[in-house]
Amino acid sequence: MPAGVSVFVGREAELQVLRRRFDEAAIGRGGICFVLGDVGIGKSRLAREVAESAAQQGARTATGAAPMTASPLPFAALVDALRHDIEANGRDRLDSLAGHHGARLARLIPESGSDVGELADDAESAPQLRTYEAMRAYLRAFGTSTAPGLLVLDDLQW
Numbered sequence: 263m264p265a266g267v268s269v270f271v272g273r274e275a276e277l278q279v280l281r282r283r284f285d286e287a288a289i290g291r292g293g294i295c296f297v298l299g300d301v302g303i304g305k306s307r308l309a310r311e312v313a314e315s316a317a318q319q320g321a322r323t324a325t326g327a328a329p330m331t332a333s334p335l336p337f338a339a340l341v342d343a344l345r346h347d348i349e350a351n352g353r354d355r356l357d358s359l360a361g362h363h364g365a366r367l368a369r370l371i372p373e374s375g376s377d378v379g380e381l382a383d384d385a386e387s388a389p390q391l392r393t394y395e396a397m398r399a400y401l402r403a404f405g406t407s408t409a410p411g412l413l414v415l416d417d418l419q420w
Contacts, residue, residue, distance in 0.1 A: 273308050280312045288321070288410040309414045316412040322404060324350075327416040339415040340397065345371045359403040363396030 276297070283295050297305045306327075313323045326343025329335065348356055348371055357364035370393070405411025 322411045325414040341370050360400040363399045366396040
């Protein structure tokens with residue numbers, strides 16, 4: 263075994279449950295799973311194992327984590343997952359998934375280097391609603407019939 267690589271042990275039953283749920287999602291029966299437990303028992307590692315397995319099967323995967331902060335940051339884990347998706351697959355993927363909403367989502371990731379300029383609808387009364395609609399469009403297109411999607415959001419308790 264290469265140095266720095268640890269063996270995944272002790273969570274085979276949970277791993278199989280999550281893999282079965284992913285297999286169901288891959289044939290159109292999507293859903294949501296929560297991995298709960300005490301600190302340090304391997305929840306993040308379990309989720310990472312499932313994501314790696316899904317990626318090996320051709321799934322689109324993205325992982326995000328909420329930072330531990332003094333005050334909550336709504337949607338931080340989702341924005342982090344979006345950031346990792348852009349880093350791994352480029353801004354073109356964002357535009358292909360979110361369509362005309364891509365510029366709005368790119369504004370959530372300033373380090374992406376995208377020149378998004380001012381959005382015409384920002385002067386209107388509901389920019390938060392449009393950001394919600396943009397994220398919704400992205401997530402709806404994230405998984406398709408030819409490439410299922412797996413989104414892992416970690417540390418949501420923060």
